[in-house]
Amino acid sequence: MTNELDAFFEPESIAVIGASRSEEKLGYSILENLKVTFPGKIYPINPNAVEISGLTAFPSVLEVEEPIDLAVIVIPADLVKSAVEDCIKKKIKAAVIISSGFSEIGNKEAEEELKKISKGKIKLIGPNCVGIYKKDLDMLFFPRKRLKRPIEGSIAFVTQSGAFGTALLDMIANEGVGISKFISIGNKVDVDEIELLNYLENDLETRCIAMYLESTEKGLELIKTAKKIVKKKPIVIYKAGKTEKGSEAVASHTGKLTKEPEVYSAAFKQAGIIEANSTEEIFDYAKSLANQPILDSTNIGIITDGGGFGVIAADEITKAGLEIPEYSKDTLRALRSVLPSYGIAKNPVDLTGDANAERYEKALNAVFKDRVIDGVVVIALLQVPTLEEHITDIIRDCKVHGKPFTVCTIGGKWVKERVRTLERFGVPVYPTPERAARALVVLKEYADILKRK
Amino acid sequence: MTNELDAFFEPESIAVIGASRSEEKLGYSILENLKVTFPGKIYPINPNAVEISGLTAFPSVLEVEEPIDLAVIVIPADLVKSAVEDCIKKKIKAAVIISSGFSEIGNKEAEEELKKISKGKIKLIGPNCVGIYKKDLDMLFFPRKRLKRPIEGSIAFVTQSGAFGTALLDMIANEGVGISKFISIGNKVDVDEIELLNYLENDLETRCIAMYLESTEKGLELIKTAKKIVKKKPIVIYKAGKTEKGSEAVASHTGKLTKEPEVYSAAFKQAGIIEANSTEEIFDYAKSLANQPILDSTNIGIITDGGGFGVIAADEITKAGLEIPEYSKDTLRALRSVLPSYGIAKNPVDLTGDANAERYEKALNAVFKDRVIDGVVVIALLQVPTLEEHITDIIRDCKVHGKPFTVCTIGGKWVKERVRTLERFGVPVYPTPERAARALVVLKEYADILKRK
Numbered sequence: 001m002t003n004e005l006d007a008f009f010e011p012e013s014i015a016v017i018g019a020s021r022s023e024e025k026l027g028y029s030i031l032e033n034l035k036v037t038f039p040g041k042i043y044p045i046n047p048n049a050v051e052i053s054g055l056t057a058f059p060s061v062l063e064v065e066e067p068i069d070l071a072v073i074v075i076p077a078d079l080v081k082s083a084v085e086d087c088i089k090k091k092i093k094a095a096v097i098i099s100s101g102f103s104e105i106g107n108k109e110a111e112e113e114l115k116k117i118s119k120g121k122i123k124l125i126g127p128n129c130v131g132i133y134k135k136d137l138d139m140l141f142f143p144r145k146r147l148k149r150p151i152e153g154s155i156a157f158v159t160q161s162g163a164f165g166t167a168l169l170d171m172i173a174n175e176g177v178g179i180s181k182f183i184s185i186g187n188k189v190d191v192d193e194i195e196l197l198n199y200l201e202n203d204l205e206t207r208c209i210a211m212y213l214e215s216t217e218k219g220l221e222l223i224k225t226a227k228k229i230v231k232k233k234p235i236v237i238y239k240a241g242k243t244e245k246g247s248e249a250v251a252s253h254t255g256k257l258t259k260e261p262e263v264y265s266a267a268f269k270q271a272g273i274i275e276a277n278s279t280e281e282i283f284d285y286a287k288s289l290a291n292q293p294i295l296d297s298t299n300i301g302i303i304t305d306g307g308g309f310g311v312i313a314a315d316e317i318t319k320a321g322l323e324i325p326e327y328s329k330d331t332l333r334a335l336r337s338v339l340p341s342y343g344i345a346k347n348p349v350d351l352t353g354d355a356n357a358e359r360y361e362k363a364l365n366a367v368f369k370d371r372v373i374d375g376v377v378v379i380a381l382l383q384v385p386t387l388e389e390h391i392t393d394i395i396r397d398c399k400v401h402g403k404p405f406t407v408c409t410i411g412g413k414w415v416k417e418r419v420r421t422l423e424r425f426g427v428p429v430y431p432t433p434e435r436a437a438r439a440l441v442v443l444k445e446y447a448d449i450l451k452r453k
Numbered sequence: 454m455t456n457e458l459d460a461f462f463e464p465e466s467i468a469v470i471g472a473s474r475s476e477e478k479l480g481y482s483i484l485e486n487l488k489v490t491f492p493g494k495i496y497p498i499n500p501n502a503v504e505i506s507g508l509t510a511f512p513s514v515l516e517v518e519e520p521i522d523l524a525v526i527v528i529p530a531d532l533v534k535s536a537v538e539d540c541i542k543k544k545i546k547a548a549v550i551i552s553s554g555f556s557e558i559g560n561k562e563a564e565e566e567l568k569k570i571s572k573g574k575i576k577l578i579g580p581n582c583v584g585i586y587k588k589d590l591d592m593l594f595f596p597r598k599r600l601k602r603p604i605e606g607s608i609a610f611v612t613q614s615g616a617f618g619t620a621l622l623d624m625i626a627n628e629g630v631g632i633s634k635f636i637s638i639g640n641k642v643d644v645d646e647i648e649l650l651n652y653l654e655n656d657l658e659t660r661c662i663a664m665y666l667e668s669t670e671k672g673l674e675l676i677k678t679a680k681k682i683v684k685k686k687p688i689v690i691y692k693a694g695k696t697e698k699g700s701e702a703v704a705s706h707t708g709k710l711t712k713e714p715e716v717y718s719a720a721f722k723q724a725g726i727i728e729a730n731s732t733e734e735i736f737d738y739a740k741s742l743a744n745q746p747i748l749d750s751t752n753i754g755i756i757t758d759g760g761g762f763g764v765i766a767a768d769e770i771t772k773a774g775l776e777i778p779e780y781s782k783d784t785l786r787a788l789r790s791v792l793p794s795y796g797i798a799k800n801p802v803d804l805t806g807d808a809n810a811e812r813y814e815k816a817l818n819a820v821f822k823d824r825v826i827d828g829v830v831v832i833a834l835l836q837v838p839t840l841e842e843h844i845t846d847i848i849r850d851c852k853v854h855g856k857p858f859t860v861c862t863i864g865g866k867w868v869k870e871r872v873r874t875l876e877r878f879g880v881p882v883y884p885t886p887e888r889a890a891r892a893l894v895v896l897k898e899y900a901d902i903l904k905r906k
């Protein structure tokens with residue numbers, strides 16, 4: 001099945017309108033980043049150059065003889081309309097408008113004009129956005145030295161704020177979390193969150209949709225669309241601009257008012273959208289939802305080598321209304337057989353500060369196989385000297401049990417290297433017990449959403 | 454003024470009872486870490502060795518001729534009593550008992566015995582703890598390769614869970630945050646949180662006391678002591694074990710029940726203790742309280758180069774009951790003079806995605822000098838290509854204005870390197886706008902505490 005948005009994500013050729021030879025221009029970075037990622041044809045468009053970065057440049061897309069699928073537009077706002085008209089003449093199917101200077105500064109007329117001339121003729125993303133990133137299509141204007149790109153994964157991330165979105169992209173890249181597609185939608189002159197949700201519903205590379213939203217004019221449609229999609233894949237949304245001042249800030253950021261901010265949470269709940277309540281929760285939740293099975297019941301096992309962590313995780317699990325039942329007799333027996341004399345077999349179980357990988361392996365095996373237990377929070381103070389390095393393999397292999405689990409490990413450089421390894425294998429790892437616990441709780445929330453009629 | 458706890462923090466000689474030549478033993482790592490940090494005399498105590506790691510070993514502290522100030526005890530639980538008796542005979546003033554196997558596994562008798570024999574004769578920290586860390590006194594049994602040590606700073610960190618505490622130590626070391634002293638108090642057979650609070654009140658190196666607490670038998674005394682100390686320096690406490698299950702987990706971790714968990718928050722408030730509500734908030738708050746002036750009024754300025762960040766920070770500031778007033782006319786004029794045509798002078802101000810260091814410098818200068826503004830949240834998407842590297846110097850130099858501020862910058866490796874530089878200069882940096890905003894709000898909370906009669 002083809003979709004008119006395919007041209008954005010699977011183009012065979014791209015024109016960069018505003019490609020530049022000056023390193024400080026955005027049109028320079030965009031061209032550079034496309035060159036190292038995009039396998040198709042690239043046409044720099046610039047009336048004052050015949051060649052840019054070793055590629056033949058053209059004064060206009062109309063001068064290019066071959067067909068072009070996608071245009072990236074990065075020129076001053078007052079030139080954008082004419083560039084889009086050229087794209088339409090050239091029969092380009094889609095354009096991403098990076099340029100700002102539209103409704104976000106009150107220039108609504110220019111945006112209305114874009115809407116009028118493009119309707120039915122070309123699909124537009126933006127303006128006032130940073131565009132699209134996927135592994136083989138990097139049009140971000142951020143130098144790769146400063147902003148790391150994430151590996152391929154199964155989370156699609158849609159953001160209304162380009163700056164905020166790319167900063168998060170850098171953050172998760174550093175943690176080893178992968179994404180399928182990143183889309184910055186900016187002022188949404190054409191393509192909006194609804195159209196993207198519908199597209200991503202059928203995107204085979206995407207198992208979870210994460211979204212940062214400041215405002216929507218289509219609240220009811222968002223709810224209706226989400227309701228349908230969440231039956232197939234989970235949606236996590238962080239809605240900013242919920243207070244009056246935040247809402248005002250949205251107005252000057254995107255030129256839109258967030259109407260009745262307080263109703264969002266209730267509407268999200270009704271739609272089956274999982275609401276993130278902070279910046280961190282967006283990917284905390286998206287990565288467990290994308291990589292773990294759902295949590296069908298409420299019984300959680302907690303396993304740690306540092307008692308304090310178990311206490312905090314137990315607090316968080318209990319606050320969320322889930323249970324920490326006693327392990328079954330077999331499990332308790334197995335735990336007793338690996339624990340030292342000063343350890344106690346119970347839930348949460350503290351393997352104590354001299355735990356080694358073998359003790360973890362046997363204890364994890366017992367807890368994961370326990371029929372009473374439906375989901376597990378695994379907490380490992382990896383720094384203890386007795387814990388061998390293959391502990392990360394052992395934790396990774398907990399996937400074979402088919403039960404949902406999240407991992408917490410706190411620390412510095414040495415720990416973070418190990419976190420990246422686990423994340424690359426789709427194991428969601430968190431820097432605090434609270435966050436690991438809540439990311440597991442969300443798998444129960446999604447299970448309940450799936451059960452709705 | 455000398456204090457009987459000085460022997461723990463300023464010893465001239467240390468005996469390591471249980472020093473070992475086997476790398477997998479805790480007594481090995483402890484000796485190694487003391488060797489590379491402690492400038493005084495070290496005596497390995499081990500009945501089966503004449504030399505360990507190049508140091509002359511002794512079968513007992515009683516065989517050492519020179520005086521010993523401090524003993525670190527890391528031997529099986531059933532041998533601890535006799536070792537402490539030897540320490541008393543040797544007139545050692547203080548001992549840290551790392552060994553576990555006491556009340557945390559129900560062995561209350563052994564702990565009572567320790568209490569009885571030591572009373573008035575030797576000060577004890579522990580058992581079941583990881584001991585003390587400061588720059589020139591590292592008795593942690595974690596290898597330095599796996600667990601980084603923080604730089605010197607002005608936060609004292611007291612933790613009831615050794616594992617949890619050291620994991621946080623590693624985390625903040627990685628971020629560039631400094632500490633004055635780290636003390637793991639374990640089962641608190643003698644020295645407890647109250648005694649340490651009183652000691653740290655007069656510790657010139659400490660400007661803020663952070664604490665992870667699971668249980669206390671001396672609730673009223675804690676409140677009374679804190680009430681007195683907070684007039685001099687702020688106290689941040691994270692109390693775990695607040696739910697029934699968490700409280701049960703505490704019981705098996707430290708052998709103590711947390712009575713009436715729900716009363717803690719109210720009592721903390723009454724005492725003027727700033728309560729951390731998550732693992733992250735402990736140091737989020739401690740580092741702004743230790744390094745920033747108090748916030749005397751409610752008027753906050755927000756400055757960013759990515760609109761989305763401003764929206765989120767505005768939400769958080771407003772939720773906390775503080776204000777985001779309009780900037781004064783002079784400030785608005787100054788902002789307009791540096792903003793591009795598509796920027797809007799207002800609060801929060803978005804310097805837009807092509808901001809450079811000069812634009813930041815002028816805008817920061819105007820906002821910090823604005824008489825209407827009492828505190829500032831500075832948010833910088835450092836990755837934008839136009840922003841020169843000396844932006845970190847410019848942000849650091851905002852200290853000259855004498856107004857409290859916190860910084861948010863989200864990202865990966867490149868950003869984190871810059872965060873470390875800022876933190877080393879005492880600028881508190883946060884990975885999300887929400888956390889930067891709340892860390893500023895806490896400076897108002899502390900100002901209000903200081904105003905109490």
